[in-house]
């Protein structure tokens with residue numbers, strides 16, 4: 001990677017309100033190539049809105065999203081979208097399609113079905129699922145398996161950029177840890193750039209290279225998980241501490 005390579009994603013002064021509800025009020029954030037950034041923040045802090053703005057699913061009131069150094073217009077976004085994978089909070093599997101067709105959904109547009117099935121099975125194996133799962137229907141799987149299938153779909157095309165929306169939501173702690181470790185492993189092995197939004201602090205510690213805290217419409221804090229000084233676990237910022245320690249802001253530590 002060249003030292004001069006622009007960030008894969010740069011968010012400049014993004015603002016978004018819904019009526020009188022000012023959700024984002026000047027968010028600045030960037031994600032370097034190969035970096036795993038996790039955005040944390042309380043319920044309703046605007047994490048999903050921020051993700052939708054980056055994906056072009058919402059129009060900002062102010063500010064811009066810059067992709068690979070170029071402000072994102074519709075054409076650039078369309079190109080960017082061809083090389084990204086997304087794990088939706090709900091999993092968003094197609095219930096009427098067997099597992100392999102879910103995983104190979106994008107592959108099926110690019111190659112014959114037999115090849116797509118082969119690639120889908122290879123992708124399932126990367127998330128710890130055997131070929132016997134390929135022909136099962138999503139409704140017959142446990143929540144943890146469905147999440148793995150959704151992850152296999154997100155990585156099936158080997159995208160350069162991965163988005164994970166609350167990847168551990170709805171999972172028990174052990175399955176949540178397993179999914180976080182899978183994500184970390186995939187990101188490390190592939191060198192993909194990853195953006196995760198979550199409020200699950202355990203998964204933050206597994207997945208993140210860098211963390212950004214969204215609060216009151218802005219990035220209040222950003223930094224590494226661990227650092228000699230000023231990391232997630234040692235920075236004295238009161239809002240960060242309250243969030244990391246899972247206590248109300250006005251409660252004593």
Ligand SMILES: Nc1ncnc2c1ncn2[C@@H]1O[C@H](COP(=O)(O)OP(=O)(O)OP(=O)(O)O)[C@@H](O)[C@H]1O
Pocket residue numbers: 018021023041042043044045046047048049050199
């Ligand atoms: N399409 C919309 N119309 C109106 N308000 C919206 C819309 N989308 C989001 N909001 C509001 O924006 C705020 C932020 O929502 P968002 O879903 O981004 O929060 P979040 O940080 O992802 O929360 P959670 O962790 O609970 O998922 C909320 O007050 C929500 O009601």
